[in-house]
Amino acid sequence: MKNELLRNLPKMDLLINDQKVKNLIGIFGRESILKELRETLDFYRRAILNEEKDSVPTIEEIRGKVENKLSIKKEPSIKRVINATGIVIHTNLGRSLLSENSIKAMINVARGYSNLEYNLKDGKRGSRHDHISNILKELTGAEDAVVVNNNAAAVMLVLNELSKNKEVIVSRGELVEIGGSFRVPEIMELSGSFLKEVGTTNRTHLSDYENAIGDNTSLLLKVHSSNFKIIGFTKEVSSEELASLGKKHNIITMEDLGSGILVDLSEEGFSESKTVMDVVKSGIDIITFSGDKLLGGPQAGIIVGKKEYIERLKKNQLMRALRVDKITLAALEATLMEYLNKESVMKEIPTLNMISLTKEELKKKALELKSMLDSIELDYSFSISENTSFVGGGSMPGEEITSYVIEIVSKSLEANEIEKSLREYKTPIISRINKGKVLLDVRTIKEDEYETILKALEERINK
Ligand SMILES: *Cc1c(COP(=O)(O)O)cnc(C)c1O
Numbered sequence: 001m002k003n004e005l006l007r008n009l010p011k012m013d014l015l016i017n018d019q020k021v022k023n024l025i026g027i028f029g030r031e032s033i034l035k036e037l038r039e040t041l042d043f044y045r046r047a048i049l050n051e052e053k054d055s056v057p058t059i060e061e062i063r064g065k066v067e068n069k070l071s072i073k074k075e076p077s078i079k080r081v082i083n084a085t086g087i088v089i090h091t092n093l094g095r096s097l098l099s100e101n102s103i104k105a106m107i108n109v110a111r112g113y114s115n116l117e118y119n120l121k122d123g124k125r126g127s128r129h130d131h132i133s134n135i136l137k138e139l140t141g142a143e144d145a146v147v148v149n150n151n152a153a154a155v156m157l158v159l160n161e162l163s164k165n166k167e168v169i170v171s172r173g174e175l176v177e178i179g180g181s182f183r184v185p186e187i188m189e190l191s192g193s194f195l196k197e198v199g200t201t202n203r204t205h206l207s208d209y210e211n212a213i214g215d216n217t218s219l220l221l222k223v224h225s226s227n228f229k230i231i232g233f234t235k236e237v238s239s240e241e242l243a244s245l246g247k248k249h250n251i252i253t254m255e256d257l258g259s260g261i262l263v264d265l266s267e268e269g270f271s272e273s274k275t276v277m278d279v280v281k282s283g284i285d286i287i288t289f290s291g292d293k294l295l296g297g298p299q300a301g302i303i304v305g306k307k308e309y310i311e312r313l314k315k316n317q318l319m320r321a322l323r324v325d326k327i328t329l330a331a332l333e334a335t336l337m338e339y340l341n342k343e344s345v346m347k348e349i350p351t352l353n354m355i356s357l358t359k360e361e362l363k364k365k366a367l368e369l370k371s372m373l374d375s376i377e378l379d380y381s382f383s384i385s386e387n388t389s390f391v392g393g394g395s396m397p398g399e400e401i402t403s404y405v406i407e408i409v410s411k412s413l414e415a416n417e418i419e420k421s422l423r424e425y426k427t428p429i430i431s432r433i434n435k436g437k438v439l440l441d442v443r444t445i446k447e448d449e450y451e452t453i454l455k456a457l458e459e460r461i462n463k
Contacts, residue, residue: 005048008056009041018059021066028070036066082429082449084422086403086441088354089259089393093430095292095299097350098331102297105334109326116326129314131329135336139262141280142287142304146313147332148322152182154288154301155256159191159219161316162252162286162309166218167194171204173236174223184223184256193218203235206245213249220246222255222284239274243283252309253284259393260289260302262339263346268356270399276304285309291328293393296351297335298328354443355391359402365442366404369450373406376454379461383407389443401443408438410461418460425456 015021015037025033040062047053083093098106109116119126129146136145148154159168168188175184175197188195196217198208209220220242239255246253257279266273279287286309291300301322303313313319324332338348346352357365366384373382389403408418418438422429429452431438440453 001054002048002051005054005056006045009044009048010057010059010062012037012041015059015062018063021059021063024063024067024070028074032070033066036069037062040065040069080427082427082452083444084429084431084440084453086387086389086405086443087392088351088389088444089293089391090444091393095393096296098298099296099335099338099348099350101338101348102331102334105330106298106327109330114326114330116329127314128323128326128329132333132336135333135340136302136304139336139339140276140287140304142306144307144310145302145304146310147291147324147329148301148303148319149324150299151256151258151288151290151301152187153322154303155184156187156191157313157316157318157322158254158286158288158303158309159188159193159221160318161312162254163191163193163218165192165194167196167214167216168219168221169196169198169209169212169217170221170223171199171208171236172197173199173201173204174221174225176223176225204237205235206237206241209237209242209245210249213251217249217251219252219254222253224256224258239279239282239284243285246285247283252286254286254288254305255279255284257287257289259293259295260287261294263342263352265294265355268346270355280304290393291332291335294351294355294391295335296349298331300324300328300332355401357443359404362402362404362442365445365447366406368447369440369442369445369453370406372450372454373408373457376458377461379412380408380410380457387439387441389441403441403443406440406442408440408457409436413460418457421460422453422456425452425459427452427456429453429456 016025016034021033021037044053044057044062081093083090085093089095115126117126117128118124132147133145136142148157170184176182185195194216196212198204198212222237222239222242242255243253257276260276262276264273264275276287276289284305286303286305288301288303289295291297291302295302303310335349338345341348346356363384370382370384373380383406384404385407387403387405388400391399391401409415410418413421415433415436415438419431419433422431422438429440431440433439445453
C-alpha cells in the first residue's frame with residue numbers, strides 16, 4: 001500500500017513540464033521552484049511513510065503548496081502600515097512621513113546617477129556636504145551646517161571632535177534617555193569625553209555651571225528634555241545665559257535640541273515654541289537636532305553652528321562612518337526647501353500638517369470614516385468621541401492635543417481580537433484599546449486609508 005502510494009507520487013519531470021508550474025518558474029526562478037518541489041515531495045513521502053497521508057497528492061496540491069511558500073518568502077518584511085494611534089512622530093512606526101516633493105527627489109537620485117560628490121561647475125570632485133549647507137544656513141541663520149546619519153551620531157561626532165579626553169558640563173536635569181537607546185552619559189563615554197554633572201534634578205543655576213568650570217573643561221552642553229517634563233519648583237539655565245557664560249570663559253557651548261523646529265509653533269497653539277533660529281540667535285556655538293522629528297524629513301542628524309567647528313567636524317575620521325547617503329540628502333534638501341514658502345509649509349510637510357489639524361478638520365475626518373464604516377453589517381457598532389493625541393518622538397513632552405477617535409465595539413469579537421486582526425491585516429492597521437473598545441485616532445489616518453480599514457474589519461467578521 002505505502003509502496004504503491006510512493007510509486008505514484010508525481011515525478012519531477014512531470015511537475016516541471018506542467019504549464020502552471022512553468023509560469024511559476026517565470027515568476028520565482030527555476031532554482032527556487034526545483035528546491036521547493038523537492039522539499040514538498042519529501043514532505044509527502046514522509047507523510048505517507050508515517051501513515052499521516054493515505055492518498056497521492058495531485059499536481060495542483062503540490063503546486064499550491066510551492067506557490068504559497070514562495071509567496072510568503074517574497075512578502076517584504078518592512079511594509080506600509082496604517083497609523084491609527086494618533087501619535088504623529090511614532091518612532092516605532094517610522095517617525096515622519098515625507099512630503100511629495102521629498103519623495104520625488106529620492107526617486108530621482110535613486111533612478112539615475114547624481115552629482116553627489118561631483119562639482120558641476122569645475123568638473124572636479126566635490127563634497128556631499130555642500131548640497132545641504134547653504135539652505136540650512138539660510139533657514140537657521142547659522143554660519144555653517146553639516147548632516148550625519150541621525151541626531152545621536154551628531155551628538156557623538158561633536159563631542160568626539162571638540163571634547164575628546166576633556167570635560168563636558170551638563171545639568172543633572174538634562175541627563176536624558178530617549179527611547180531606551182540614546183543616553184547622554186553613554187554617548188558621552190563613547191565619544192571619549194568626560195561627563196561632569198551639575199545642579200540637581202529639578203534646579204540648575206548658572207553659578208552651578210560656572211563653579212564647575214576647570215582647566216580641563218571644553219564644553220557646556222544643554223540637552224532638551226525631550227520625553228519628560230519636570231514640573232513644579234524648577235530652574236534651568238537659558239540658552240542665552242549659557243552662551244554668555246561660555247564666551248566669558250572661552251568655552252564652547254552646545255545645545256542638543258532633539259526635535260528641532262524651523263517654524264514658530266506657538267502660532268498653532270503649542271506652548272513649546274523655541275526654534276532652531278532662536279537658539280542660533282542666543283549665541284550657542286553648536287546645535288544638533290533630528291531630521292525626522294518635527295522637521296518632518298528623513299532620518300538624519302543636523303548640526304548647525306560656528307564655521308570653525310563645523311569645518312573640524314567634516315575632517316573627523318568618524319564622519320566617514322556617520323555620513324548620509326544620496327537618498328537622505330535628496331529627501332532632506334527637498335524637505336528644507338518646503339520651508340522657503342512660509343504659506344505652504346504647514347500643509348506640505350505631513351508631520352506639521354497632522355499636528356496642526358483643527359478640531360473641526362478632525363471631526364470632519366471622523367464623520368467621514370464613520371459613515372463609511374457604518375456600511376458594514378450589524379455586528380460592529382461605531383461611535384465618535386473626543387480624545388487625546390500626542391506629537392510623539394520626544395517632541396512637546398506633556399503636551400496633549402485634542403483629537404477625535406472612532407470607537408469600535410463588536411457583538412461577536414473582543415476588543416483584543418479586533419485589535420489583533422487589524423494589526424495582522426495585509427496592510428497592518430495599528431490601533432489601541434481603551435476600556436474594552438478599539439480606538440482609531442483619525443489625526444494620523446489618511447483619507448485614502450479609510451477603505452483599507454473598512455475592508456479589514458469586513459473580512460474579519462466574514463471569516
Ligand atoms: C530624539 C533625540 C535624540 C536622538 O535623535 P535620533 O535622531 O533619534 O538619533 C537625541 N537627543 C534628544 C534631545 C532627542 O530628543
